[in-house]
Amino acid sequence: MRRVSPHCMMRSATALRLLRPAARGALRSAGARSHAMLSTEAVQRISAVGILADVGFGCTKLGVGTACASPALVADGAHSLADVLVGAVSYGAYAAARAPPDEEHPYGHGKFEAGGSLVVGGALVATGAAAAANAATMATAAPDVMTLPAMTACAGVAALSIAGKEWLYRATLRAGERGRSDAIVANAHHHRSDAYASIAALGGIVGTYVLGVPWLDPLAAAGVAAVVAHQGVHICRDAVDQLLDASFDPARVEQLRDAVSETLGPEYVVERLRARKAGPGIVADLVLSVPAGLSASAAHQVGEHGAVALRRAASEAGVAVADVQVHLDPSDRQERDTCLAALPSTLEKRVTSRALRHPRVRGVAHCVVRYDNTKVLAKVDVILPDAMTLRAAHGVAGALRRSILRGVPELHEVDVDCELDERRARTSRRGVGRGRHTSCM
Template sequence: MSPPSISSERQRNERRKERAAFVSILASAGLTLGKGVAGFATGSLALISDAANSLLDVAATTMTWLAVRAAHKPADAQHQYGHGKFESLSALVQTAFLFLLSGVIAVEGVRRLSSGETEILLSWPAVGVVVGSIVVDAWRWWGLTRVARETGSEALAADALHFSSDLVNSVFVLVAFAAAHFGYPQADALIAIGVSFFIAFAGFRLARRTIDTLLDTAPKGLAERVTGLAEKVPGVVGVDRVRVRSSGSLIMGEVGIRVSRTLPLDRVTQIKERVRNAIHADLPDSEFTISTTPVQIDDETVLERVMLIAARLRVPVHHVTVQNLASRLSVSFDIEVDARLTLAQAHEVASRLETALVEELGPQVEVESHIEPLVVQHLDGREADAETVAGIALSLANHARECNGITGVHSVRVRETPAGFVVNYHCRLDPGLDIATVHDMVDELDRRMRTDHPEIGRIVGHAEPRPAAAAGRDIAAGGTSGYR
């Protein structure tokens, strides 16, 4: 989903487009009326053709307004990519109007020249109408071009082209009036024919751009631009493909990126979101779908590859040992399987993981696994009585002193379950010890406790670095302080 700021900006652009299109309808209607009256009063073909062009503009701008409103409708079951193509369709119909108009003007100009009907009646009011239309055409062309450029609207761009053709046409009408005043009335028909060619050329350019949009032609250079944006996002190994297309003022597309296959899913999601945000920052009116392909990168360790394959098969593993022997690689590890499985079922799980690792690391690898039971169901339990907790806490403290290095046993909790007592406790050790030594020491304490208390089904010791001020203290207390 787009951030709220992007959505608000898009809504503002939509309102601007609709307002610009509606103002153009009013302007076209006023120009048509003024030019038509002046054209028939003077008999100027150039001015009558200009009025006809403005009349078509009334229809075209009305169509633009309707198309812009339709394009802003959200996607639905029938139009799952939205309604943006309505703008392109409107622009294409407007080009047909332009070609029709240019043909009519050219034919009438040739007819007047061949028949000698070139006389026109000049008047200052007619000149005033033409000058006024030039001002209005220039104002609407500038306004529509600015909004079309800022919002990417093809329909408004087509509307701006109509007003630009009107502007040029009106300028040439003034030239025709001047030529007639100096004794060259046939210039009116010649200029009208010239204007028809200008309108046809402008319509051709608009039609080519609109057809490209309807055929989903990628905007020139945009795919390379999006590729560069995606490649700069940390975590993106490479860009496989970029597909872009225009839908009205909206740019839509797909970006396929490569990421390290060892990344967790939440990290991959973050990378996709950062790519999407980077594109939005450069192209606010855009919607891109980001897909990822996990790939092996050069600096993957054997441990990372083992953990990745195990995660794919959803088999918990630990105590992974990797050995580089003279002629081969040896990998061993512990796997945890449902304690309720039979040996045959557990062995099948282990074999499936071992086979996958051989396929990953090569046929020369030696793979060995040790199967451990994993209690997967939730245990119903209750807090043990205070006397039991105190006894186990005291036993933990005594055995900790025997282990020579474990101090500060605290946060002792004992729960009664169908599988026996579950004991959780915290203890403190020298912060400079390596974790392997710490693990062995805590395991030794756990082993001693199980020997003395066979009723314990599970014991979990959490080791903490011992503060200097706490050295030598041995606290055997119940409660939950420091529990994590």
């Protein structure tokens, strides 16, 4: 039997530990892709089933309702046929909203969801108005009381529609929530409103036969119209809010903010978190407050950690994040007193040019401008001759400070550091290192 050395086993264990995070990431990515594919397939399947069912229910209701003189069933049939258009528009909006960003649409196509929902809502309102008009026409005609065969046929069709539409509502809602699609969810509620309409129609049909009151059927039709129109107005309102970039659910935004704050700790404050719906997900604006002296690269890392924490918390809450914009503010920033001087690069060039005018300055090693509350500060490192005494270097630094403050009036303070000319210092003073160093504030 082949024996494996302990060192080999240790190396294998180490390699496995190193591979585990990457493997977990790959598994998560593969799982996300698989979930997206399954969601898309479920939406496609239920959308096709819903369209076929609406065609069948609509034609049956219109035919039986017209033959039996039932305005409630006719109105319900018109509602079902309107669902055919609604189902097609809903799926079209779902597919269009998931198209990747392109040059003309760099922020993606998420608004197609809201547009599709708006069309769905408008179709419902129009269907409700048409059903109400038909009910009024039938009521003024004063139809005769239904016969038993007519009542049985109309009630049977209505009962079948109730069962079918309730099943479609549950299946479509489940697919829409898995696919995070407002348009598909709106279509699911459309199916539920159709079930309610069928219940009203069934009540009117049975009531007309049992009580012998002809106007109960048109009254039920008017009730159907009211339910359909109300559902359409609700869907339109939500769609308009999304098109106008209305804020995402404030309670859920606060939960996301708490999660980011907990991840970053007390050193970095979440000043503001805003979010709005964008198709299947949300777009978030995250403003963090970081220490004023933090380097740009360190502040960028803080922003990355904040964005990752936001995405993770949103994913755990079942919310997809399409994009996160992170803005970093220094912790001592005062909005009302912020001074918009020249750009830092422009000021640094002017400070460097001013320093190089001094006859004893051989070069500028480094220059940086920073903003401290309402003050603009500069730090410049100048290179002086290696033979210069400490007293002379201190005098040069003081003269440079005064010259720079006169030549660059936007600055409030200047820190001048003086260094030896390293090229000559290395040849004539090998054991000295960088030599003398002085500064003047």
